[in-house]
Amino acid sequence: MKLITAIIKPYILEDVRTALSEAGVQGLTVSEVKGFGRQKGHTEMYRGAEYVVDFLPKVKIECVVPDDLTQNIVDAILQSASSGKVGDGKIFVSEVSEVYRIRTGETGEDAL
Amino acid sequence: MKLITAIIKPYILEDVRTALSEAGVQGLTVSEVKGFGRQKGHTEMYRGAEYVVDFLPKVKIECVVPDDLTQNIVDAILQSASSGKVGDGKIFVSEVSEVYRIRTGETGEDAL
Amino acid sequence: MKLITAIIKPYILEDVRTALSEAGVQGLTVSEVKGFGRQKGHTEMYRGAEYVVDFLPKVKIECVVPDDLTQNIVDAILQSASSGKVGDGKIFVSEVSEVYRIRTGETGEDAL
């Protein structure tokens, strides 16, 4: 199985989730993160003191999937999360050796 | 070494941490996440507008452990985090190639 | 490519980020986490009721890097994040099999 980690822009999560569901994903986990990269940061201004905020709000999606679905799902993210503007984010794929469903103790792809 | 990632229900963290300590875990990292899966979401209602909230609060535990302890620890989580109800969460196990303790620069299992 | 995950103390992120930039990192993702380990927790006191808070605020840095830069970058973190005091945190290194840049669809090291 593979763990697909996607860092995306905020406020498009709903679209990406829908695309993932269509691609066969049954579960995923999201969290708030902040990202630093090529996209230049916001400027914030407090009483005339200007701060360039390098870390921008991003959303992280983590999703463990069967090997054979991996490419499909990556493609679904690439499509639904891309606006073509800098800062759209990244997808990282890595290997997962085992998965358990806590409720039942099931393992492997059955546990997804 | 292995990275054990567990997505569990909120408000049972204390129980799980105790179980992990007993299983020999000396350190772990937790964070707030939201999960989407089989468990159906809450309904929220604001001035009569009903929203089904798909993303439910979950807690993520990350714990790097020596290979030989892995199964013990997975079992400890399975036991302490299971209520038998849908949404209890998942455990993912993956490979970690190296670990460092920042304070001392130690590596490998010594660094855990 | 490798995923370097570092758990560090709060309020030194800026220093670490600078060190990483110098070591050639072009992007990274951070998030708030809480850590449990050897460092003993704060005491909090509410109306005379004392709570030992085991989970301490930490910052997690995630950074995917080309294989050949890995050691450099780990060293940069080790140096910039170390205060020599207990609780300085950990670095975990693991394997990433594929990376995509969402904006362009680029893959591999080009996508970093």
Added chain:
Amino acid sequence: MLYKSIQKYLLSFGFLFFGATSALIAQELNSGDNAWLMTSTALVLFMTLPGLAAFYSGLVSQRNVLSVLMHCFVICCVVTVMWVLFGYGMTFGETIGGYMGSIGPAFLASVSLDSMAGTYPETTFIMFQLTFAIITPALIVGAFVERVAFKGLILFVIGWMILVYFPVAHWVWGGGWLGDIGYRDFAGGAVVHATAGVAAIVFARYLGPRKGFPRTPMPPHNLPLTVLGAGMLWVGWFGFNGGSALASDGAASMAILVTHISASVAALTWIGIEWLKFGKPSVLGLVTGMVAGLATITPASGFVGPLGGFMIGIIGGAGCFYATQIVKRRFEIDDSLDVFPVHGIGGILGLLFTSVFSSEQFGGLGLDEGVSILDQLHIQLLGTVSVIVWTLIISYVLIKLIDQLVGIRVSEQDEIDGLDITTHDERGYNLDNLR
């Protein structure tokens, strides 16, 4: 100088009796009346800042919280300047044919320490009325949150005060034609709530919905902040309605009593309906019902008794509840924080039912001599429809104009990123350690 119309205003409530204009000036200072009116002034300002600002800003997304606070505060500042330059004159200056007041010298230069308005200084009257002029456009804010352009908003407020608020307030309170025909609007059902509500729906309609409405959930980012604001509104409303008696007497405290009753009953009515309809009562429902009850009792608060307050609470609570459902669901208009269904409908219902519950039969304090409930209802209908139509037309034309001139809505990207960062270069919260 004392604007003659104040006298008319005062007379129109029958609180005072004067032999001649000069009698008004000669009237002695009553320190208790003045204390109560200055207190009421503070209470009504408190309703807007921070009351309404908190109430509204808690309801939007966290990336727009500051913009809403900004709107409420900047409106207060802009209206104050206008008031001092010409607004007070336009409202309470000697009437020009019943339609508009004559503007006095700028900076209220004609007002001295000794100018009296009844039993209290004219400066007190000026400040008290100013707080009403402030809250009215601030109420409209709820309609266009999370997408309005800041420059356009400011122009709108300026134009709208000149073309809608000052005239309507003059008609009703400043010696204008509505006061003359016996229109009853004690503390601003028409002047404040109906005008704000109607402008709100026009604005929301023109602007179009927020991106994602109504499919995407847009839950409040900080309901405790909203509830805090609600509490402040409730307390402040004692000054709004109680102060409108313009004296520290039984009329003032009767107004407070019926106000309080209506708020409580409307809140219970709202959550009662929720409980029956959806199975659960909500705190947002409770405070929305409360505001509905307060808006509905406002025009009636000087004319009805406890029973009237009770009945108006039920009417306001239920009426505004169903109005909320219809506007959002049936018409799919994104009047985002429900200004029209709560304030507009509330104010209008209150204006109409004032005729009924003013009557002594229904525990009211009485209609004017020789005026029947039906007579009064006619007057109330005529006045209310006039105010609605005027507000509707002028607001629409004004918004359209401003949109042409400077634009009234931010870009889609700015809307996604949030107004706080894109319009004001600030962020509401920095609660994490990620620095």
Added chain:
Amino acid sequence: MLYKSIQKYLLSFGFLFFGATSALIAQELNSGDNAWLMTSTALVLFMTLPGLAAFYSGLVSQRNVLSVLMHCFVICCVVTVMWVLFGYGMTFGETIGGYMGSIGPAFLASVSLDSMAGTYPETTFIMFQLTFAIITPALIVGAFVERVAFKGLILFVIGWMILVYFPVAHWVWGGGWLGDIGYRDFAGGAVVHATAGVAAIVFARYLGPRKGFPRTPMPPHNLPLTVLGAGMLWVGWFGFNGGSALASDGAASMAILVTHISASVAALTWIGIEWLKFGKPSVLGLVTGMVAGLATITPASGFVGPLGGFMIGIIGGAGCFYATQIVKRRFEIDDSLDVFPVHGIGGILGLLFTSVFSSEQFGGLGLDEGVSILDQLHIQLLGTVSVIVWTLIISYVLIKLIDQLVGIRVSEQDEIDGLDITTHDERGYNLDNLR
């Protein structure tokens, strides 16, 4: 109609002198007194909404913040309706043997614009007293947060007002037997704080602790909100105690002065003990001490001087501090937000020490002619014990009954998930971008 008992109430403080009942009605309006009492009414409502609501809701877990706000607001609404229908009569209506007032017509139909209660309109008196009736059950909320069933709570409030608050308020203030024997409770040490505190501990005991108590830490989710609420309580208390003078005179401002002193001293006492005992002073300690000081001075505030305020501050701060430790640690009763140790013990201490510090020897304003400190202490003891016993028994029976009828505690799963989502379908905060 003017309820006769008001007169007694007024007389009992010696503020007014009447030849006959009718004299009371004839008394002229004093606009200054009325202004102060209307202001005080606003201040006391402000204590509950949003003051107490903020204070309490910041102390619970974030998944229960709305439920606490809801409790405070809904109590306000329910008590208002009861007051207008029969509560005012039960409290201040002509006494029936000193135990209960006779209920007048519903909707206060007998009260007119001109009904006077001393130097101010009866409507003012009705509203002022209503705000006390509101805050009392709202104080109890702190005992059962995070686990109470909403329906049960509402029934409890209704029953408790009828069986405890209205009668006890009648005994002390409404012309009942406690007022008759010279019991001194200026602004509600017995009527408000002792009744609420005793009911709180009974309720907490019956309900059982929150899941995890006392092992699991349950830190406040938003202490700044609590401290904000504390500030509002402090300011509002000026109306609570100062308004209880029922006039805008030296008695009112002396009450404010001693109230302010007691709050300050008790706060310093509390953090002083913390500093010595635990090594660090805390802001929650400071505001808790402050509330303890305010509760303790309440019954005494019209009878003592600055020195009395000072001493009562020390007594209230230290007494309530140790009470808190004992209830939570020794008895392990989960009176979650410490209602009994702070309000109950505070109120009781204040009632007893009123006898001492009323005396001119201790800088007080004097005891009644021919009454020694010890005499007064006897009266205070008798009255206070009566109130405690009555409240304890009735509250227990009532809770038990309601538990049988509709249940008083939510399910364990609902408690884990939090009352906000399970009882009200709402969530307090949406501060993230995860949508």
Added chain:
Amino acid sequence: MLYKSIQKYLLSFGFLFFGATSALIAQELNSGDNAWLMTSTALVLFMTLPGLAAFYSGLVSQRNVLSVLMHCFVICCVVTVMWVLFGYGMTFGETIGGYMGSIGPAFLASVSLDSMAGTYPETTFIMFQLTFAIITPALIVGAFVERVAFKGLILFVIGWMILVYFPVAHWVWGGGWLGDIGYRDFAGGAVVHATAGVAAIVFARYLGPRKGFPRTPMPPHNLPLTVLGAGMLWVGWFGFNGGSALASDGAASMAILVTHISASVAALTWIGIEWLKFGKPSVLGLVTGMVAGLATITPASGFVGPLGGFMIGIIGGAGCFYATQIVKRRFEIDDSLDVFPVHGIGGILGLLFTSVFSSEQFGGLGLDEGVSILDQLHIQLLGTVSVIVWTLIISYVLIKLIDQLVGIRVSEQDEIDGLDITTHDERGYNLDNLR
């Protein structure tokens, strides 16, 4: 006992006329004046708690939010105790050579229910003035947030009140030499704002900047909380300036009117400059401008008319804006929340321009007979410089001394971890589910 100086104080504003000292005592209670002053007292306390506490605490990092709230609250308590023991005497007791008041008996033992100060009880005067004594040191808090040592802070407050506030207040208001020469400071431009501002910059300079200043961004952790506090400050300021008229009359409401105008205009001025200079107006800019406008009008508020209020608003808004830039950027002094540029500069500007805008030529209420604008300016300059120099020297010496004694700054590690946890063992927020 009535301290003689009160009489002088009152006389100095020309509000009252007495034949002899005893006339003052004999003066009859005016319940309206008293009602307004008690209300004003509540409003001014409200400015500090929770107003200023919220305003300041929202601006710091989340790990220091409680410490700031703690500072404001503990200052209130400490100053109250000092006031009751000797502070009131030092300020308003019979003057000793114009420099200091004579301390009366502790616990205000000489004040009775009947002691009058003009038309209201002396207790009212004591409480009203106390709220000013409280807010002044609380303003200084903004200078040393996020790094001050708690014990040192408390000692500083005690010493500073004795050596700076009580004397300066005596000079200006208590019958001292500044009042005698006709120095005009209506509601505390010198007594409150200049002293606090000067002490702030001295403190900040001595303490050194926060770790990371000015390189590291230190954004406010909760701006809505700050804006909430700003609204409370605005409303409360009606009591601050309006109450300083010491009567419920035209002078009070004129003070409110000019105060409100100045706040509005200064806020618009500030965001206007921001808009031109940086391209975007900000809500923090708006509320900072508002506070600047309020501080600047404070000394002038009883002497100027609406035009004066308007002009002072522009002067205060622009002057304080540029002062903020200079202090932080040019001098790199970490007066963290800009106490000196806003309150210090605001107060000083207001004191100087009072001379101009008091004049009837500029719409003012008039200078004293035979005093020209230039004469008055001389007096204002003399007085203001004296207050600044005195405050500067004493504050510096005091801080240095305390630093030697107990230390005035926490350790670097404590600063990194935050004062909430290291000094008070508490955390502000627990918004996550990680338990």
